[in-house]
Amino acid sequence: MTVETQRPTPTSGTGPPSGLTPDSVEPFRARLRGTLLQPGDAGYEEACQLYNGMIHKHPAMVVRCADAADVIASVNFARERKLEVSVRGGGHNGGGLGLCDNGLAIDLTNMRGVRVDPEARTVRVAGGAVWGDVDHATHAFGLAVPSGIISTTGVAGLTLGGGMGHLSRRFGLTIDNLLAVDMVLADGRLVTASAEKYPDLFWAVRGGGGNFGVVTSFLFRACPVDTVIAGPTLWPLDRAAEVMRWYREFLPAAPEDLNGFFAMMTVPPAPPFPEELHLKKMCGVVWCYTGDPAKADALFAPVRALNPALHGVQSMPYPLLQTAFDALYPPGLQWYWRADFVRELSDAAITRHVQFAERLPSMQSTMHLYPVDGAVHRVGAKDTAFSFRDVRWSEVIVGVDPSPERAAEVSDWAKSYYDALHPYSSGGAYVNFMMEEGQERVQATYRDNYPGLVAVKNIYDPTNFFHWNQNIRPGVEKPPSVAH
Structure with a gap:
């Protein structure tokens, strides 16, 4: 049995999208510090392996980004050629949403840096890190960031969805300890969202998933846990x-x-x-x-x-x-x-x-x-x-x-x-x-916050460029009534 997500794809057929010719791909490859993989390349099949073995996807290309500049280049390349886009952080997503068929997968798994400031009790974490990377770095200072229960879980996915685990009752969700994010928007801009800058965007990413851009780094408050x-x-x-x-x-x-x-x-x-x-x-x-x-x-x-x-x-x-x-x-x-x-x-x-x-x-x-x-x-x-x-x-x-x-x-x-x-x-x-469970289920999950998320989506991603997720659709949708 294979579970496939059902989403519209702007390309058709089994071959590469029409915009991916050597004349377009090779200049793009040359701009990258990371690695661009296509079907037949060494490493491509390994890059297509998902945490959930029940789901199988085969992008036309996987960009294993080395830094934020690679992410910007990938977003711009995909937008200009109207390619389907998915984003993979730590790669733990149960629904297999880190990859898409016949499009461009922005893969952050090589971006795993962690820097701890023990005096400020803050932690800067790159978008492809897993929680084991964070725990290793913070434990040396008697600190921890509230996260989940498995160290191989990706920081990005868990955080953007909320983040609950062993420390939630004492220190709150992961997003309650999030201070700022650096993220690449659908138009290719890199912005920092926090309570002071882009506060609407910062509100939305604290639980709204990967709907609003590619987060290349997170700044967390660390808690005294040893x-x-x-x-x-x-x-x-x-x-x-x-x-x-x-x-x-x-x-x-x-x-x-x-x-x-x-x-x-x-x-x-x-x-x-x-x-x-x-x-x-x-x-x-x-x-x-x-x-x-x-x-x-x-x-x-x-x-x-x-x-x-x-x-x-x-x-x-x-x-x-x-x-x-x-x-x-x-x-x-x-x-x-x-x-x-x-x-x-x-x-x-x-x-x-x-x-x-x-x-x-x-x-x-x-x-x-x-x-x-x-x-x-x-x-x-x-x-x-x-x-x-x-x-x-x-x-x-x-x-x-x-x-x-x-x-x-x-x-x-x-x-x-x-x-x-x-x-x-x-x-x-x-x-x-959540797996792929339909739009009504997504709206029920956000309840009265859904219209606010739509409003943020309308500002930062009005074309729904980032939709390979539990999707917040731009427009004027209202949350359904919840009977429970």
Whole structure:
């Protein structure tokens, strides 16, 4: 099974677009400091590999940019020749939106520089970096930027969609710690957007995705995070309903320096999990505590009182926690995602969760509930493009397997699970967890912020040059009514 995104393409046929002749391509290639790859070139097939092995795209050319000048040249070249354009940052996108068919892919994966200013507690990060690059650089100074849960995730994609993970309850979303971006617009201009300069654009990129340009660098505020007390607590799956009911009350009332996401999972057959738990279906919480270590024992006492099968919480460097799932989810697996925001975890929803967890189709398939509260709630719903700051959880369901032969099976499980739980949701989803789900779904995700995003799109990208994303369409579209 192959999942293909459905988007209009200005070119047709299987050959290269008509504007790509040697007379046009070679001068363009000569202007680049990076590498231009076309079908048949050494390295082209490798450049077309996506994190989600279920999706396959073949651009007419991939430009592996070395710097912002290469990005400007690529945008201008594509615009002048009316080429389809996609943008790849760290390359982790579940929907495979970093590549497009028969167009020009602007690939930032070689732009991975990170510079930390420990006195100002700021971090400058290039657009192709992954969070492991950032964690490595910041940890030397006892700092971290709030991000996700896997170190191979791209900085650009996660940030532009909002950014939630282990540090969200204490320090907010990634965008709540974003100070400025350098970005190339559809007309080829390089601008810096911040609260002081291009504030409308800065508002839009904080959750509005890659709709407004190519971000070549980010400036973040860094937070004081060094060693954390973290790890998984697991219970048998037959206790999942009991544990979920406990979790929905315990975590929102816990101090904000404790984060924990809930998971339905199959235990991987590898350390640190004991052999007697390998490949068992279980439920659990992955914790991250950034507070006073002297208070940790008392804080986790209610967790231990639930008699878990495993309480693997221990002191560790923050980057070690960030890499804990890297080996379980290498690039190239078959992925199918479905997601929702959730305001209330009802008993009826818990019953449905348990039913689908009992049918987990593969070791990597899972359901996570990420907390959306604490510091996230102290930013207004209209202060950034990220709208759903009034919910409690971000739910994601993923069907994952290494084998293409099982793609349909894991996809069908994820879709059925989503269909069963969606009636209990708040009506929108975290854009970084979305596949190609239609324009109404995008609008529902931004709710009342969607018209404002359209207004910014009308100013900076009125022709929808950047549309290979969860698209904000220029025009006068209004958000649909949300029944939840």
